[in-house]
Amino acid sequence: LRRFKTTVNTPKAPPAFAFAFDIDGVLLHGSTPLPGAKKTLDYLNHNKIEYLLLTNGGGLSEAHRVQELSRLLDVPLSTQQFVQSHTPFQRHASSIPRVLVVGGKKDNCRHVASGYGFKDVIIPADVIHTHPAASPFSEAGAYENIGRTLKGGEKVDAIMVYNDPRDWGSDLQVVVDVLLSKDGEIGTRRSTKEVLEQGHVPIYFSNPDLWWANEYSLPRLGQGGFRAALEGVWRAVTGGELKAETIGKPHTETYRYAEEVLMRWRKERTGDAEIKRVYMVGDNPASDIRGANGFTQGKAEWVSCLLRTGVFRDGEDDAGAHHIADNVANAVMWAVEREK
Ligand code: G3P
Ligand code: MG
Numbered sequence: 537l538r539r540f541k542t543t544v545n546t547p548k549a550p551p552a553f554a555f556a557f558d559i560d561g562v563l564l565h566g567s568t569p570l571p572g573a574k575k576t577l578d579y580l581n582h583n584k585i586e587y588l589l590l591t592n593g594g595g596l597s598e599a600h601r602v603q604e605l606s607r608l609l610d611v612p613l614s615t616q617q618f619v620q621s622h623t624p625f626q627r628h629a630s631s632i633p634r635v636l637v638v639g640g641k642k643d644n645c646r647h648v649a650s651g652y653g654f655k656d657v658i659i660p661a662d663v664i665h666t667h668p669a670a671s672p673f674s675e676a677g678a679y680e681n682i683g684r685t686l687k688g689g690e691k692v693d694a695i696m697v698y699n700d701p702r703d704w705g706s707d708l709q710v711v712v713d714v715l716l717s718k719d720g721e722i723g724t725r726r727s728t729k730e731v732l733e734q735g736h737v738p739i740y741f742s743n744p745d746l747w748w749a750n751e752y753s754l755p756r757l758g759q760g761g762f763r764a765a766l767e768g769v770w771r772a773v774t775g776g777e778l779k780a781e782t783i784g785k786p787h788t789e790t791y792r793y794a795e796e797v798l799m800r801w802r803k804e805r806t807g808d809a810e811i812k813r814v815y816m817v818g819d820n821p822a823s824d825i826r827g828a829n830g831f832t833q834g835k836a837e838w839v840s841c842l843l844r845t846g847v848f849r850d851g852e853d854d855a856g857a858h859h860i861a862d863n864v865a866n867a868v869m870w871a872v873e874r875e876k
């Protein structure tokens with residue numbers, strides 16, 4: 537990092553490159569900043585090199601999450617340089633009258649969805665609070681303060697998994713009940729034959745990550761693990777395959793959305809949106825690297841940098857990363873040198 541001071545003087549014209557940083561395993565382990573994270577972001581801010589935070593994480597509103605990230609990293613951050621897993625779900629708000637939102641801590645994701653404009657938001661805690669026997673193994677009263685009492689007859693128009701479920705058992709139970717129901721009506725059931733013929737309420741996942749990295753010494757199962765569990769239960773219950781839509785890295789929709797946000801952020805800061813190259817710095821080959829390498833239809837060239845501080849381990853498939861670095865500071869130094 538000391539080399540940074542001599543490497544790049546503050547550029548006259550905005551540099552033609554920018555960064556997209558994954559969060560978990562790159563800047564943070566859980567809520568613990570990784571070494572060099574703050575210094576790296578401070579350096580980029582000082583040298584007016586734009587960057588975006590692009591995470592498959594979520595669970596809070598963009599404003600709340602950015603406030604939390606600024607505090608943890610001790611770096612000023614804006615919601616205009618931030619994309620999290622469920623951010624693109626906003627565009628569905630007007631077309632889904634009632635949504636079952638799954639995942640996250642307590643009822644935080646209910647408030648996130650309402651903030652996006654979803655008019656009627658139900659969470660699994662509402663079903664269990666209203667009918668405790670619906671989830672026989674949940675702790676009695678566990679949903680007392682977060683569940684709302686349902687009137688009965690509510691029909692769910694779509695299921696959206698916003699963040700990693702905390703209680704897979706009860707969330708799986710409620711989601712499977714809605715998928716097997718008549719037109720999404722809570723408390724009803726169709727035959728397997730009808731389900732296979734008619735299909736089910738649409739279900740959206742915001743993050744495909746099978747693994748992610750926190751403070752623990754080994755990667756942890758993520759929302760992709762929950763989806764795999766649901767797919768297994770669905771196969772056992774119906775004999776059919778679950779039809780679901782998943783966004784988040786590595787999906788092109790997420791990278792296209794992220795590039796739009798980054799270009800808008802650059803225009804807002806410098807009046808010039810011309811970014812020729814985006815360096816995607818991530819720890820997960822399956823999401824960060826595959827996504828960046830596969831996003832060839834954007835305005836900028838995306839260059840992938842894989843770090844050794846998260847999910848990836850030397851010797852495993854690196855998904856063809858353009859560069860592999862020990863940490864975020866080294867990755868940025870490599871990119872800056874490359875751009876000289
Ligand atoms: O739930 C968070 C996890 O899936 C990883 O997030 O920041 O590494 O994309 P991130
Ligand atoms: Mg990560």
